[in-house]
Amino acid sequence: MRKPPETETHADDVVGRIRWKRFAALSVPGVALTAALGVALSSGALAASFAVSGQQFKVSADRLTGEGFAQYGSIDTNAREELLPVAVTAIRKAELHNLCQSVVTTLPVVGDISLNLTAGKKKPVEATDLFVDATQLSGDAGFDNIEIGRDASTLDKGPEGAQGMQDLFGQQADNVSITGLQQVAWATNAGTFKLSGLNMRITKGKKECF
Numbered sequence: 369m370r371k372p373p374e375t376e377t378h379a380d381d382v383v384g385r386i387r388w389k390r391f392a393a394l395s396v397p398g399v400a401l402t403a404a405l406g407v408a409l410s411s412g413a414l415a416a417s418f419a420v421s422g423q424q425f426k427v428s429a430d431r432l433t434g435e436g437f438a439q440y441g442s443i444d445t446n447a448r449e450e451l452l453p454v455a456v457t458a459i460r461k462a463e464l465h466n467l468c469q470s471v472v473t474t475l476p477v478v479g480d481i482s483l484n485l486t487a488g489k490k491k492p493v494e495a496t497d498l499f500v501d502a503t504q505l506s507g508d509a510g511f512d513n514i515e516i517g518r519d520a521s522t523l524d525k526g527p528e529g530a531q532g533m534q535d536l537f538g539q540q541a542d543n544v545s546i547t548g549l550q551q552v553a554w555a556t557n558a559g560t561f562k563l564s565g566l567n568m569r570i571t572k573g574k575k576e577c578f
Contacts, residue, residue: 429464469484512542525541
C-alpha cells in the first residue's frame with residue numbers, strides 16, 4: 369500500500385479555510401479605527417454629548433451671521449450606539465434671520481406628521497456657543513480671515529471645545545455670513561438660544577422648510 373503524500377507546511381497556513389495572516393492584516397485597520405473612536409469618545413473629541421434620535425431635521429434661514437466660526441468632521445451616536453458621521457459647524461455668537469426648523473415623522477395608520485418651528489421674522493434669533501451636527505449644508509457663504517485645512521485639534525476661533533480629532537481636516541474664520549441657508553442635521557446644541565416670535569405647529573402631512 370502506498371503511503372499518502374506528505375502535506376507541505378507553509379508559513380501562511382490555512383486553518384478552517386481562513387488564511388490567518390491575511391485575516392489579521394485585514395482586521396487590524398478596523399480594530400485600530402474602533403480603538404481610536406473609543407479614545408476619542410472618552411476624551412470628548414467626538415460630538416457625543418447626547419444620543420441623537422433616529423430622525424434628521426431640516427433648518428433654513430434667510431441669513432446667518434456669526435463671530436468665531438469653526439468646522440470639522442466628527443461622529444454622533446444614537447441610542448443603539450451606532451456611529452453617524454457629521455460635519456460640525458461651531459459659532460461663538462450667531463444671529464439667524466427668519467429661522468425655520470422642521471421634522472417629519474411617519475406613524476402607522478396616521479401617516480406623515482410634521483412639526484414646524486419658526487422664529488426670527490422681525491428680530492433675529494440669537495445663539496451663543498452654537499454647535500450644529502449636520503450632514504448637508506448649502507447657501508451663499510462669505511468668511512473673514514479664513515483658514516482652510518488646519519488640523520482640527522488646533523482650532524481656536526470657535527466656541528470652547530470646538531475641536532476635532534488630531535490630523536483631521538478643519539477650517540475656521542473670524543466671521544461667517546451665509547444667505548439662503550439650508551441644512552440637514554442630526555443635532556443642535558447651544559449655550560443660549562433666544563427665539564423671538566417663536567411659533568410651533570404640528571400638522572398632518574409632509575410640510576418641511578425646504
